[in-house]
Amino acid sequence: MTALTSIRLSEDKIEIINQLLLPHTTEWLEIDTVEQAHDAIKTMKIRGAPAIASLAALTFSQHLSRALRAAPPPAFLSSPTELQGHVTPILDFLYTSRPTAVNLGNATRRLTRTLQAGLDAGKDAREIAEALVKDGKEVAEEDVGRNREMAKWGGEWLIEEVKKAGGDGQNLNVLTVCNTGSLATSGYGTALGLITYLHETGKLDRAYYAQTAPYHQGSRLTALELKTLKIPSTMIVDTMIGSLFQHHKIHGIAVGADRIARNGDTANKIGTYQAAVLAARHKIPFIVVAPITTVDVDIVDGSSIPIEHRPPLEATLVRGALYPPSVDAQGNKAQAVVQITPDDLDGIYNPSFDVTPAELITAIVTEKGVAVKGGDGRFDLAGVV
Structure with missing residues (x-):
């Protein structure tokens, strides 16, 4: 049996399957920045507590991996203090994407502990960044x-x-x-x-x-x-x-x-x-x-x-394939979002x-x-x- 997957990796590339379009269209989205990861989680292009923790950790690792390869290196790798000042807001930002899912919080706290351990051990910024990259990848691999x-x-x-x-x-x-x-x-x-x-x-x-x-x-x-x-x-x-x-x-x-x-x-x-x-x-x-x-x-x-609590509008809408089906040249079914309620309802829970x-x-x-x-x-x- 071959299972589906939510995230796929190749070298420095992270892609997620857009779950908003499933099951009718399989679209892979490249996640190239921390901001894109946050948006994908927030808008539920990827969902599931373990999966969003994996994406957040992998994107964080990707960000630091690129910095370690950059020439000249970015300023935040000049000292452990600069590194801490750079990555802490990133981890805090990623956590805000779906606060109910504790896996995401655990992942960001785990990476924060790795950061603090490196600081306490007196390691330089590059050593700490390398440890964070390794730990971020392990969040996904262990799942x-x-x-x-x-x-x-x-x-x-x-x-x-x-x-x-x-x-x-x-x-x-x-x-x-x-x-x-x-x-x-x-x-x-x-x-x-x-x-x-x-x-x-x-x-x-x-x-x-x-x-x-x-x-x-x-x-x-x-x-x-x-x-x-x-x-x-x-x-x-x-x-x-x-x-x-x-x-x-x-x-x-x-x-x-x-x-x-x-x-x-x-x-x-x-x-x-x-x-x-x-x-x-x-x-x-x-x-x-x-x-x-x-x-x-x-x-x-x-x-x-x-x-x-999700935006009230979401509870009034349904996304799906047109019926009878209409298929494009690539074999994808045409999809639409339709409203199933009256406009301007007074209250939506x-x-x-x-x-x-x-x-x-x-x-x-x-x-x-x-x-x-x-x-x-x-x-x-x-x-x-």
């Missing part, structure tokens, strides 16, 4: 391996849970929300990685996925990934989750996360909370799959997680994320293992971070 680890942990845990409930652990049906596959990460995926693992090991019957309005990451991106991987799947609109649970045997719900608080409260794409409420009603295991970089131990609970309380979550999976609630009904995440 694929840990995704495979958490997919296996979560998949095996779900199989055992089904067996404990009297099933045979075969022909599992799993629902997911939003897009958490290779397009949202540096490869393989988190929650969609769990589904992929079950498919690869012959344990999956069918994947179900919600459209995830208003950006439709499910029906545009998850649909494309599952089709590419040839995984049997069924799309539902967001309001059909309750009906699905009433009329079909669903063995588990697997979702990703943009931030997990210390107590297990989890921020994820809007619509996750309602899926968790319905899962609890139907006694279906609800699994959060995310790397340890998504766990924010500095936040006690979900009430302190910042929730990004458009949060990009919601917070699922820990009490509704059955398990939290990272690359370190699976955390479940203890006898006191609380998560202890110490063993998985």
Whole structure:
């Protein structure tokens, strides 16, 4: 199976697939500056907490790599203090592109720690810059391996849970929300990685996925990934989750996360909370799959997680291919953006994320293992971070 990818690298070139145009048009955009990376993240040309952290770190590394090769070298490489004064505002700027996604903050803080370690060790500006370049690249490189680890942990845990409930652990049906596959990460995926693992090991019957309005990451991106991987799947609109649970045997719900608080409260794409409420009603295991970089131990609970609100206009618009299709000379379908609401509505509520309380979550999976609630009904995440 050949997975899709969100970022591709060649020598000094960084390109991202424009996810706003998928699944009908595959357009690769070159990201040549920090400002372009910020815009791509902010406008959701690239999305998914791990993927945006990777792009930010790679672009930061590219910026410093070019400076190290420049002749004459830029002034900010003249001293460690000058370097610090140059890169700190860049890292702060990149963080502002999507503040809910803790992976991005972790990446910028990691690079800040590398900078400070070099300063404390008395290294010169070039040595510190080289260390920052190396660390930035590692942010992206580490993602694929840990995704495979958490997919296996979560998949095996779900199989055992089904067996404990009297099933045979075969022909599992799993629902997911939003897009958490290779397009949202540096490869393989988190929650969609769990589904992929079950498919690869012959344990999956069918994947179900919600459209995830208003950006439709499910029906545009998850649909494309599952089709590419040839995984049997069924799309539902967001309001059909309750009906699905009433009329079909669903063995588990697997979702990703943009931030997990210390107590297990989890921020994820809007619509996750309602899926968790319905899962609890139907006694279906609800699994959060995310790397340890998504766990924010500095936040006690979900009430302190910042929730990004997107521009109200976005909730009134839908982008897609014209139907019947119109194809250009390159084989691309013509696309359009249409408004589905009256003009000038008085109020539009458009949060990009919601917070699922820990009490509704059955398990939290990272690359370190699976955390479940203890006898006191609380998560202890110490063993998985």
